[in-house]
Amino acid sequence: MFRMRVLLVGLILVVAVVSGTPPLQLEDQIGLPIPVYVYENFQIVNNVSTTEKNRLPTSLKPSHYKLDITPILDDSLGPEKKFTAPGTVEITIISVVATSVITLNSKYITFNDKDVTVTGNPKVEVKNVEFIETKETVKIHLTTPLVKGTTYVIKINFVALVHDEIGGIFKSFYTSDDGTQKYLAATQFESVGARRAFPCFDEPALRATFDIRVGKKSSAGYHALSNMPFKRDVDISSMPGYSFSEFDRTISMPTYLIAIVVSDFNSYTVPESNPIVKTWGPPNQMDEKDEQGVFSANVAAKILKYFAKYFDSPYQISKLDSVAVSAFSGGAMENWGLNTYSSPLLLFVKGDSTQFERWRQAAVISHEVAHNWFGNLVTINWWNDLWLKEGFARYLQFQGVQNSGSNMDAMERFILDTFQIAMVHDIGPNTHPLRGDWIDSKEYQNSRIIYEKGASIIRMMQTFLTDNTFQRGLRKYLKNFEYGSTVQDDLFNTLTVEAIKDGRLQEGQTVNKIMNTWTLQSGFPLVRISAVSPVRVYISQEKFLALGQSFESSTTGGWEIPVTYITNSKRELNDWTPKKWIGSNVALTSIALDSTKEWVLFNPDARSYYRVLYDNNLFQLLITQLDEDFTPITSSSRSQLIDDYFAFAANSYTTYQDPLELSKYLVNEPSLTVWTTALNHFNNVFNYFTNNPTMISSLDKFIGKRIEVQLGKLLNDPTEDTFQTILKSKLFDWACRVGHQLCHDTAIPLMQKWSSDPDPTNNPVEPDMQPIVYCVGYRTNTALKNFVIKQYTNMNLSVKQRGLLLNARACDENLISLKEMLQKMLDPEDLMPRVDKRALLAKIAANPVAGEEVMSFLDANVNLIISKLGDDIISSVISSMSVTFSSEEHFNQVKEFLDTHSPTLPKAVRTSIENSLATIKSNQEWNIKNTPDFEEWFEKFERL
Secondary structure, three states, X not given: OEOOOOOOOOOOOOOOOOOOOOOOOOOOOOOOXXXXXXXXXXXXXXXXXXXXXXXXXXXXXXXXXXXXXOOOOOOOOOHHHOOEEEEEEEEEEEEOOOEEEEEEEOOOOEOOHHHEEEEEOOOOXXXXXXXXXXXXXXXXXXXXEEOOOOEEEEEEEEEEEEEOOOOEEEEEEEEXXXXXXXXXXXXXXOOOOHHHOOOXXXXXXXXXXEEEEEEXXXXXXXXXXXXXXXXXXXXXXXXXXXXXXXXXXXXXXXXXXXXXXXXXXXXXXXXXXXXXXXXEEOHHHOOOOOOOOHHHHHHHHXXXXXXXXXXXXXXXXXXXXXXEEOOXXXXXXXXXXXXXXXXXXXOOOOOOOOHHHHHHHHHHHHHHHHOOOEOOOEEEOOHHHOHHHHHHHHHHXXXXXXXXXXXXXXXXXXXXXXXXXXXXXXXXXXXOOOOOOOOOOOXXXXXXXXXXXXXXXXXXXXXXXXXXXXXXXXXXXXXXXXXXXXXXXXXXXXXXXXXXXXXXXOOOOOHHHHHHHHHOOOOOEEEEEEEEEOOEEEEEEEXXXXXXXXXXXXXXXXXXXXXXXXXXXXXXXXXXXXXXXXXXXXXXXXXXXXXXXXXXXXXXXXXXXXXXXEOHHHHHHHHHHHHHOOXXXXXXXXXXHHHHHHHHHHOOXXXXXXXXXXXXXXXXXXXXXXXXXXXXXXXXXXHHOOOOHHHHHHHHHHHHHHHHXXXXXXXXXXXXXXXXXXXXXXXXXXXXHOOOHHHXXXXXXXXXXXXXXXXXXXXXXXXXXXXXXXXXXXXXXXXXXXXXXXXXXOOOOOHHHHHHHHHHHOXXXXXXXXXXXXXXXXXXXXXXXXXXXXXXXXXXXXXXXXXXXXXXXXXXXXXXXXXXXXXXXXXXXXXXXXXXXXXXXXXXXXXXXXXXHHHHOOHHHHHHHHHXXXXXXXHHHHHHHHHHHHXXXXXXXXXX
């Protein structure tokens, strides 16, 4: 499951004080989507107690459901029935113990005593029905107890809702070619959404089979999809124009994997696919001309085949449908046999979709396909082991894309999209263990820990166990627990057996003992390497602490750390078996080397989850090697060195002079992974120095010199390689940011060529470059500016294209023009859609010259802005600008705004602005502490 959430780290577009350079235009191209399904009373709890923590009693066990449900999407049956979903559910249960109360999950579902019957032998009668809203349950009280070991059938006639928001059954829509909105219904049941659709035993370990019939208005062209293949249509006599789509009986599965979609969508089928693989989408996006579902369907089919072979476990259903749901802000969901996706994550639009979007689509599809084994075939016992399915799906998605035939070196991006993100979130007071005892729904739970740290430690396991042992252990695990549920010890015990067979563990070691140090405590180790003789180094472990976090506030113990390394004389690792283990109770040990006068690199490719800090001499040897020839050190290792040393500087383990020294070699760097890591960190540095023109000038020159060689190659040698195309657009974005001549020389001819074509749909600018080229063109001359404004209203262009053109208008350097744009947003006669006004305001706030103008606009019109654009835009814009605010004037301006308007601002907005003030203070402190180091380093560097 995925969510469309953008990372907080490096999110805000960099803002410069130098006139003539635009802000960065590309979205933050790091990380992959994570889930965002938030329910009011969703609680993650340890399964040691079930009485007061929203867990169902263990007195009953479901074995089968028979479900009829009909989402009604219009008012032809009466206005009161529109967006309801009447249904009937029959649940076959076994009474584990004698009980006179049947407890089910139910939320926002209507039924009463007369709608419920319980049949069995001996006969039982329903006494009454009691809804307990705070626990999202319903208790069916019986006149006599159920008999232990006896089978019964609960039948409930009910009416559910078709919700506006994701969760349970929800409605979505698409716009047809004639401009009308066409409704559809879809479902999202993870984690606790099934109870919003029908009364059920809504816990992941309570698997059952399902017979499902979905009603739809067939007279209006609607059809239905569900988890299993379609069997037949049956008319609904009580609902004219409606019929049931009946589906084959499901395999055993938990309720959260059940899915239905009611739509008039068309599909693309992969030729001769077995199982049958289809992509579904709106008819006007799935015609032969557009072929928007072809890429995703073919990728899904290839990855499905790969994983079935890798796990030696065939896919479990005879079809796999993937459906594009426009309102599915959650990203994607692995419903067994019927995956649902946000449209941009499934449909690839030629001429519109970027190569970054192509990579992201492949990765997300691979994630959902991997869930067929980790999550579906073997389900977690409870949500505190969520990493067992999400961590594995995150890790395996890279492996799936790598073997999808899509010509993307996906494993190259693992360190960037997973490992480094995990480390950002796994420090400080707000992190938590990978496996925890989460009880309160209001407790902070960081999905990046579950997904990214989970994937990172899985990769570490694969490395120290070796590929063959790890793969064999996973196969045994899936076979042993298929159609069942597990906890993490089930995985660790299975891997331990295979590891001992293959001699992969030391005497007394188990996978449990090793991995519990990584899953049951938060954070990760800092490993220090110090030369103590010509042939020996000390190696120590301690917890990596965030700036300001005291050692006393860290309650974690040590870690079982696998140690690997390469040296100048032994540059390759043919065997990833650890050369040494540092025990969790060992703080300091030593390792013999051939020589400490040659460079040594510990944790190559960042295979294990820790940072490495070298003493100065060892660090300088690595820098010398990079400067002379970086190729002996892999791109993953180069990326992690840069990430480690920027993190060390940010948290006061060293100064920023170390990562600056490390970054000098980037002149010839060809790797997207390395550049993305480096530029994300430099983005933060630029933000801090927004109000320091001298430092910005030095940074501009430094970055410009580093990027010009590689960017020149990419601009002169067109490539169809996905990652090289992404790299070209990233370097080009930065070339414009730092005012490099390559920016103007590339962008303006492209814009002039486009503007001179009588058919604006003939766009010569490749999609990955469009945001940057449009921005540069708009701010260059009046003719191109007028062209951009005109094309924004050209309805023959896609919504995405018009959005990019709108964003380009925020690149204006003219304060008068910017002020006019801001004021026009509040003009009652202005026809710009509200969503576009919000987007434009956010982009203007990122403009280098617009900060004070935006604050003045907010101050003078706060009530009107709230009424027209929403109160959250106030906090969003100030939060965005605060990342680059570091002066006392900025602090006073924002504080005065808060003091003046506090009585009229909602609490959430006030809290956000208070956080922005804290950010500004933190920026000021950073500048005071670090500016001298930058000044000293650049003074020396610029003299060379």
